[in-house]
Amino acid sequence: xASDAVAGTxxxxxVADVGALPDIARREPGGWLVPAAAALVVAALPFFVSPYGQxxxxxxxxxxxxxxxxxxxxxxxxxxSLGHAAFLGIxxxxxxxxxxxxxxxxxxxxxxxxxxxxxxxxxxxxxxxxTRGVYFIMxxxxxxxxxxxxxxDTKAAGGSDGIFLYAKPxxxxxxxxxxxxxxxxxxxxxxxxxxAFTYAFIAMLLASRFGHALAGIRVxxxxxxxxxxxxxxxxxxxFVVAGALAGLAGFLLAVKDGAVNPELLSWHESGAVLLMLxxxxxxxLRGAVLGAVTFTLLKELFQSEALLGxxxxxxxxxxxxxxIAFVAALxxxxxxxxxxxxxxxxxxxARAARNAA
Amino acid sequence: MSAVLAExxxxxxxxxxxxxxxxxxxxxxxxxxxxxxxxTLDVCIGEIHAVIxxxxxxxxxxxxxxxxxxxxxxxxxxxxxxxxxxxxxxxxARAGIGRSYxxxxxxxxxxxxxxxxxxxxxxxxxxxxxxxxxxxxxxxxEIAQRVLAAAGLDGDARRVAATLSHGAKRQLEIAMCLATxxxxxxLDEPLAGMGAEETGRMLDLLVALKDDHAILLIEHDMDAVFxxxxxxxxxxxxxxxxxxxxxxxxxxRAVQVAYxxxxxxx
Amino acid sequence: xxxxxxxxxxxxxxQYGLLxxxxxxxxxxxxxxxxxxxxxxxSFYMLGAYLAFALAPWFGDWFVTRLVAGVALAAIFGYxxxxxxxxxxxxxxxxxxxxxxxxxxxxxxxxxxxxxxNDVHGVPAPSWLGGGFRLGSLMEYxxxxxxxxxxxxxxxxxxxxxxxxxxxGMMIRAGxxxxxxVRGLGVDIRRLYRIxxxxGVALAAxxxMIAAPLSSVYPNMGxxxxxxxxxxxxxxxxxxxxxxxxxxxxxxxxxxxGKVFFAEWSGVGIYLLMxxxxxxxxxxxxxxxx
Numbered sequence: 001x002a003s004d005a006v007a008g009t010x011x012x013x014x015v016a017d018v019g020a021l022p023d024i025a026r027r028e029p030g031g032w033l034v035p036a037a038a039a040l041v042v043a044a045l046p047f048f049v050s051p052y053g054q055x056x057x058x059x060x061x062x063x064x065x066x067x068x069x070x071x072x073x074x075x076x077x078x079x080x081s082l083g084h085a086a087f088l089g090i091x092x093x094x095x096x097x098x099x100x101x102x103x104x105x106x107x108x109x110x111x112x113x114x115x116x117x118x119x120x121x122x123x124x125x126x127x128x129x130x131t132r133g134v135y136f137i138m139x140x141x142x143x144x145x146x147x148x149x150x151x152x153d154t155k156a157a158g159g160s161d162g163i164f165l166y167a168k169p170x171x172x173x174x175x176x177x178x179x180x181x182x183x184x185x186x187x188x189x190x191x192x193x194x195x196a197f198t199y200a201f202i203a204m205l206l207a208s209r210f211g212h213a214l215a216g217i218r219v220x221x222x223x224x225x226x227x228x229x230x231x232x233x234x235x236x237x238x239f240v241v242a243g244a245l246a247g248l249a250g251f252l253l254a255v256k257d258g259a260v261n262p263e264l265l266s267w268h269e270s271g272a273v274l275l276m277l278x279x280x281x282x283x284x285l286r287g288a289v290l291g292a293v294t295f296t297l298l299k300e301l302f303q304s305e306a307l308l309g310x311x312x313x314x315x316x317x318x319x320x321x322x323x324i325a326f327v328a329a330l331x332x333x334x335x336x337x338x339x340x341x342x343x344x345x346x347x348x349x350a351r352a353a354r355n356a357a
Numbered sequence: 358m359s360a361v362l363a364e365x366x367x368x369x370x371x372x373x374x375x376x377x378x379x380x381x382x383x384x385x386x387x388x389x390x391x392x393x394x395x396x397t398l399d400v401c402i403g404e405i406h407a408v409i410x411x412x413x414x415x416x417x418x419x420x421x422x423x424x425x426x427x428x429x430x431x432x433x434x435x436x437x438x439x440x441x442x443x444x445x446x447x448x449x450a451r452a453g454i455g456r457s458y459x460x461x462x463x464x465x466x467x468x469x470x471x472x473x474x475x476x477x478x479x480x481x482x483x484x485x486x487x488x489x490x491x492x493x494x495x496x497x498x499e500i501a502q503r504v505l506a507a508a509g510l511d512g513d514a515r516r517v518a519a520t521l522s523h524g525a526k527r528q529l530e531i532a533m534c535l536a537t538x539x540x541x542x543x544l545d546e547p548l549a550g551m552g553a554e555e556t557g558r559m560l561d562l563l564v565a566l567k568d569d570h571a572i573l574l575i576e577h578d579m580d581a582v583f584x585x586x587x588x589x590x591x592x593x594x595x596x597x598x599x600x601x602x603x604x605x606x607x608x609x610r611a612v613q614v615a616y617x618x619x620x621x622x623x
Numbered sequence: 624x625x626x627x628x629x630x631x632x633x634x635x636x637x638q639y640g641l642l643x644x645x646x647x648x649x650x651x652x653x654x655x656x657x658x659x660x661x662x663x664x665x666s667f668y669m670l671g672a673y674l675a676f677a678l679a680p681w682f683g684d685w686f687v688t689r690l691v692a693g694v695a696l697a698a699i700f701g702y703x704x705x706x707x708x709x710x711x712x713x714x715x716x717x718x719x720x721x722x723x724x725x726x727x728x729x730x731x732x733x734x735x736x737x738x739x740x741n742d743v744h745g746v747p748a749p750s751w752l753g754g755g756f757r758l759g760s761l762m763e764y765x766x767x768x769x770x771x772x773x774x775x776x777x778x779x780x781x782x783x784x785x786x787x788x789x790x791x792g793m794m795i796r797a798g799x800x801x802x803x804x805v806r807g808l809g810v811d812i813r814r815l816y817r818i819x820x821x822x823g824v825a826l827a828a829x830x831x832m833i834a835a836p837l838s839s840v841y842p843n844m845g846x847x848x849x850x851x852x853x854x855x856x857x858x859x860x861x862x863x864x865x866x867x868x869x870x871x872x873x874x875x876x877x878x879x880x881g882k883v884f885f886a887e888w889s890g891v892g893i894y895l896l897m898x899x900x901x902x903x904x905x906x907x908x909x910x911x912x913x
Contacts, residue, residue: 080718127898130905134660134717134861138853139901142894145850149890208487209478209494216464216475223462226424228450228479228537267850271725278722314737320729327722328711 035286039196046188054188055256056300061191062252064292065198067276069245071288072202074277076211077238078218082137082270083124083144087117087243089265091250093151096165096260103167106179110169110251117247118240120147125239129232141267148265162261165254181255191252195289198245203285205241214238275323281333290334298322376401376435377571378423378454378541383432384595385418392418394595395432400541400571405563407574407582410592411615416575417459419592420543423573424456425449436541451480455539457530459546459575465519469510472518472529473501476536500536508532508562524555531562541571548578560585583607591615627759632879638768640875641775645830646848647855647867648782649823655862656798656819659712662724665849666731667824671697671831672840673735676744686749690774693832694825701824705817713816732842741842746835771833778829779868786864795819800862851878854893858900 042061046054066088073079094116098109124143131139151157168182181187205211216224217231224231254260263269272295280291301307302315302322311318332340376399385393393415400406408416421427423434425446433442441449450456464472474497478484481497491497505511508528513521518529527547534542544563548556556578563572564585576582582589583603590600593615599606606612650664674693682689708727712720748767755763786792794815798805806812831844838844855874859866874893881892 074718080721082721127901130901131857134654135857135905137660137717137721138857139897141850142854142857142897146891146894149894150888153887153890155887204490205487207490207492209481209484209489209491209497210487212471212475212491213478213484215467219464219466220462222458223464223533224475225426225446226450226456226458226462227476227533228447230445230447267846271722274718275722275725278718282718314733316729317733317737320726320733323726323729324723327719327726331715331719 035199035289038289039192043189043192046185051184054184056296058188058191058256060293060296061195062249062256063273063276063296064289065195065252066246066249066273067280067288067292068195068198068202068285069242069249070273071277071282071285072205072214072238072245073242074274075283075288076206076218077214077235079235079239080137080274081128081140081239081242082267082274083140083142084242084246084273085267085269086124086144086147086265087121087246088250088253088269088273089151089260089262090120090147091117091247092254092260092264093157093163093250094247095169095251095254096163097157099165099167099169101166104169106169106171106181110248113251113254114244114247117250118244121240121243122236125236125243129235129239141270144265144267144270148262148267151265152262158261160262162259165258165260168255168258187256191256194248194252198248199285199289202245206285210234210237277333278327278331279333281335284333284335287333287335294334377437378573379435380419380423381433381435383419383422383429383434385415385422385427386430391595393422393429396592396595396597397432398590398597398600400573402540402571403568404587405567405572405574405585406588406590407576407586408590408592409576409579409582413594414592415595416592417545418595420456420545420573420575424454424543447479450537450539453538453540454543455534455537455541456543457534457545457547459549461523461526461530463518463526463529463533465517467518468514469505469516469518469521469529470498470501470514473504473532473536474498476533477501479537500538504532504535507535507565509558524551524559527551527555528559528562531559535566539570541573542566543573543575545575546577547574548576548581556581625759627762630758631762631764632883633876634764634768634772636876636879637872638772638775638875639879640872641772641779642830642834643848643851643855643874644868644871645775645778645833646827647852647859647871648779648864649826650852651856651859651861651863651867652795652819652826653823654856656795657709657713657816659709660717660720660724661709662721662849663727663731663845664823664827664852665845665847666728667697667701667827667845668831668834668848669731669735669845670700670824671828671833672746672835672844673739673831674828675832675835676746676840677739679746684749684751686752690829690832694829697828698821698825701821702817704824705820709820710813710816728845731845736842743839743841745839748836767836771837774833775830778826782826782864791815791818851893854897857897860906 042057045057049057066084069087070081070084073081073084091113094113095109098104098112124140128136128139128143152160157163168180168187170177170181171179179186179190181190206214213224213229213234216229217234221231250264253264276291276295277288278291279294280289281287299315299319302318303312305312308318330337330340379397379399381397383393383396384391396415396419398406398408408419410416418427422429425441425444425448429442433440435441436449436452436454439452441452441454444452464475467475474491474494477497477500478494481494483489502511502514505514508531510525510528510532513525518526521529527549531544531547534544547563548559551559560581563574566572567587574582574586586603588600589603589606591598591606591609591612598611598615599609601609646664646668649667650661653659653661653664671693674696675689678689678693682692712723715723748765752767752770755765756769758764784792786795794805794810797808798810798812798815798819805815851874855867855870858873859868859870873896877892877896878889882889885892
């Protein structure tokens with residue numbers, strides 16, 4: 001049977017058969033059914049859930065897009081970026097700045113936001129990819145911080161207070177409005193469609209030859225170069241696509257919240273999205289989404305006075321301790337629980353066999 | 358052949374064969390220490406040219422300069438008539454210089470078949486068509502299957518590469534080299550850690566390959582070297598001290614002195 | 624800009640750079656020797672600043688004594704922290720190290736909030752370092768800033784002496800270039816790591832203590848220092864103390880003069896510097912080694 005190995009920490013069964021396709025030895029149980037079922041459930045939610053709940057679901061969905069975009073970089077290509085929030089923020093700011101006071105057409109505002117994020121990603125990627133490992137982490141953080149300062153210190157960008165989105169974008173042909181993102185229901189389903197698109201798009205990329213090349217670069221870049229791959233353009237492409245998709249998340253966040261502020265580009269935001277990936281499990285698209293759900297809900301929980309009373313203001317403490325416990329105990333995330341339990345069981349069996357002998 | 362510090366490797370007796378890969382007065386210094394100094398040698402299609410030497414003789418540095426991973430401090434590298442000294446490793450690999458590593462560098466997580474298929478991709482047309490899944494890469498799969506068959510690994514195509522035996526992994530390493538359709542092969546200690554039977558199989562593979570490839574073989578296993586090499590170059594302290602046919606190397610005084618009882622005559 | 628102002632800015636730049644160097648050297652030592660990327664390093668700087676604030680009523684004008692006491696406390700704290708937490712990080716990959724130390728920042732910030740509150744505090748300079756000397760007709764350069772620069776310079780020289788001339792320093796240099804070899808040579812690597820870590824914490828805390836009278840004590844002061852230290856380490860090269868010194872001074876000058884000439888976008892200056900260094904010399908200004 002296919003092993004559900006999670007990339008980054010290769011778990012390998014003793015005799016494994018990867019099936020009929022020349023696959024990367026990773027197959028998630030249920031195939032397409034699980035994500036499709038989840039999408040249906042979420043699509044039906046507005047009929048059962050309060051507006052606050054819907055807003056929470058939207059927030060999770062937008063962060064899921066954000067997390068998926070980073071998964072392409074961290075999980076698939078093995079590049080740990082600590083500055084991904086910059087692209088989220090740039091997409092968001094481009095959306096608000098581009099809307100002006102009259103609102104704008106979805107048709108060009110969305111591409112603008114994505115293009116702005118992608119443009120910054122080209123510059124940051126080209127420079128950062130000259131470094132490796134720990135340097136790369138630090139450099140991506142620094143470039144995000146630079147974007148943070150630009151946005152924070154520039155009056156035109158509203159300074160530390162940020163700016164409001166005065167009119168939500170619409171899509172119109174002639175005088176008929178097809179989509180009005182100011183409408184709550186329209187926004188809800190637009191976000192869901194964007195999430196489904198992002199998930200499917202990244203899944204397609206990962207299954208393609210390009211995606212397999214990225215995986216090769218992650219596992220053994222030296223071997224890829226020896227086989228004739230100029231690895232930097234591949235990494236840069238992944239970086240830019242990841243940045244562009246984060247820009248998409250930024251666009252949706254700006255429309256949903258109706259405002260942007262510099263904290264969107266802060267390293268806390270970059271740290272949060274990395275945490276989502278590790279909570280869910282690196283190397284898995286479902287893990288990225290699951291991680292976004294988990295992290296957002298945990299943060300809601302820890303900040304909730306209703307549920308945690310006096311502990312609520314000290315949510316940084318509870319969250320910090322939870323992160324430490326989680327990463328220490330479940331380095332492969334929630335998705336990897338199955339594999340981790342199986343590995344434990346195998347170890348226990350092996351130890352028992354050795355003791356019996 | 359008298360023990361003269363020769364800097365130039367002996368040309369092949371059959372001078373009709375032109376060298377495919379050449380090192381011309383290649384040198385590399387690391388902060389004042391010359392790891393490789395003025396090495397000139399060549400490899401032709403149809404031959405296995407072995408490079409031997411004690412540890413630290415500069416063999417790995419030489420291979421790294423030929424493959425493109427290390428820039429030389431002096432000298433040049435020529436391949437199929439082109440000066441490739443400034444070419445990056447990926448570019449040389451696409452042009453036809455394949456390389457295997459001393460420490461196995463296969464993709465442990467992937468299946469054996471995928472290991473080879475991925476290696477075929479660099480030269481593949483339309484690799485940018487991202488809507489096509491890699492699984493349907495007929496060209497790549499076909500080349501990979503052929504290459505695995507040549508290496509004797511076709512039965513293990515579906516296995517996860519990390520589960521192979523050490524010898525099989527080394528064979529996979531060679532297979533991945535072949536997947537890029539190279540004309541020159543730089544093999545860095547392919548027999549490392551292999552038992553007798555596995556060594557025999559690998560040597561058979563190398564002999565089968567040499568008709569269509571130019572093979573540069575770095576090895577410590579003297580029996581194997583003397584069995585398959587058409588030419589042997591001996592390096593000591595970064596320099597070539599002898600380069601000739603195996604019979605003449607066996608009796609070369611300089612080589613005997615350098616090895617102090619090792620190698621020659623064993 | 625007249626000469627006096629220019630001199631003042633130069634002195635400021637040097638002083639800022641030297642303070643940065645203290646923090647960055649700790650960071651680069653810890654990464655160079657133990658291979659751990661520590662996001663919480665800025666929190667040690669903050670720890671030092673809050674120590675300066677907390678110890679002030681007990682030591683009054685005995686400023687140097689206060690510094691020594693604070694450094695000692697910080698070193699002990701660092702030693703215990705390594706034993707309790709960081710020693711488990713060495714075997715983990717960079718992503719996990721990043722996230723675990725990020726969580727540590729959250730924990731530290733909250734503990735600080737609970738123990739000392741969120742107010743901004745001023746820490747007075749000791750009276751014997753008050754006032755300043757005249758520079759030109761209008762400027763007065765504070766004695767405390769001179770003291771700060773001098774103290775950092777003394778520490779930098781001491782660090783150099785330890786690293787280059789002592790056995791401990793030799794083990795540190797060996798560990799930086801080949802960790803496994805040092806282990807194989809039978810050096811008690813765990814003790815070495817603990818000492819190096821405590822030293823790194825002490826350096827950062829000392830910097831915080833010295834900086835406290837200059838920049839006051841406030842929440843999140845660790846975060847900005849940390850990121851700038853990252854820039855310093857990238858420019859100077861990981862594991863290189865000399866590189867950290869050169870890079871710190873460079874950053875000090877770019878930041879100080881950037882604020883003077885480009886008021887609105889001054890924050891961007893050092894990142895542009897980093898970008899330039901990356902284009903020119905991706906491995907940092909100094910190659911590997913000290």
